[in-house]
Amino acid sequence: MKSRSLAVAIGILAAFAVLAGWFYRYETKPESSPVSRGAHLATAAGCYACHGTSIDDPRANFRLRDSQWRGTGIAPIWEEEHSAKSIVTWVTHGVPESKRESHENLLMQMPAYGDDGHLTAAQIDDIAAWALAVGMKGFQGYDNLDEDMPELTPEEVADLDEGELVLLGDRLSRQVGCYQCHGELGQGRIDNLASFKGYIPGFQGADFLKLTDGGDPAEIRHWIEHGRGQAIESGVLGGMAKKYFDAQAIPMPGYAEVLSSAEIDLLVAYTLWLQEQGPLKAEAIESFAGIIDDNL
């Protein structure tokens, strides 16, 4: 019967459409990390309004002293070396108890985001992870971009212990710009228009594994040399992946002519180390900073 087979055909098509929609939503589900969530929360919470975006972006304030308002600045978030705990205290309560009295003489005061119910404790932890990760720019490579990078052979790279791998991997990543696109400490989610998920993934999580054939060193090397994946472009949905890589606003540059083979080995080992750590929480970033400090 004609109408019956038509109904079956429509049924099959509808089921296929539902499945395809589900698959698409699953595949494009965004991934995040404490640092990338913290970065978006800091923008949403207006931290930059009062603190500026860096130590080169000053902000004005006034302080009452001897019944007179005098002009003063607001300390940038990264002027002092903070711990996860001190950032959480500032953002939760607006000011630590020990500084409350003097803080109350300021015209613009730090909001108590936690106590006032504007941010949850988990969100404040994410902001602490972000602030600590950005703070590490000062450790090596940020204002000292020409901090010496030793000349390494592939054998030496293979023999690096964990501390040296992290120190040199982090340094080289800063010097050649990996974090600019892949997020501070490779924690991901820098916006990228017209890309598959709308952002550039970091060096951890499921996105990284999907794009590197499960963390295959040869595949990571291919990305660094050519700015493109090999496995993902030749897979079942390779044509679609290729289209996205061609269309996205920010493509990845190929580093084949810029980096030595040993330097690429170093970055492969370092991104795999980051992948192993998983998304870094504030406490993990404190230990990360500790590893760098101990090995500098």
Ligand code: HEC
């Ligand atoms: C309405 C203005 C304002 C906003 C918005 C604001 N702060 Fe503050 N914050 C201050 C003031 C004022 C201080 C006291 C430091 C000073 O005056 O130099 C301070 C201090 C701090 C400190 C301690 C600084 C130091 O090293 O002494 C941290 C950390 C901090 N804020 C983080 C944040 C974060 C993160 C956000 C966003 C979630 C934020 N602040 C939003 C005004 C603000």
Ligand code: HEC
């Ligand atoms: C100008 C921006 C930019 C720079 C700089 C950059 N990348 Fe990429 N990278 C990308 C983009 C875009 C992708 C593709 C992501 C996508 O389409 O989902 C990518 C993908 C990757 C991938 C695949 C897995 C993943 O997590 O994205 C690796 C590995 C990678 N880059 C490593 C590096 C390394 C190491 C450096 C530094 C040597 C670096 N990239 C520098 C933009 C950049």
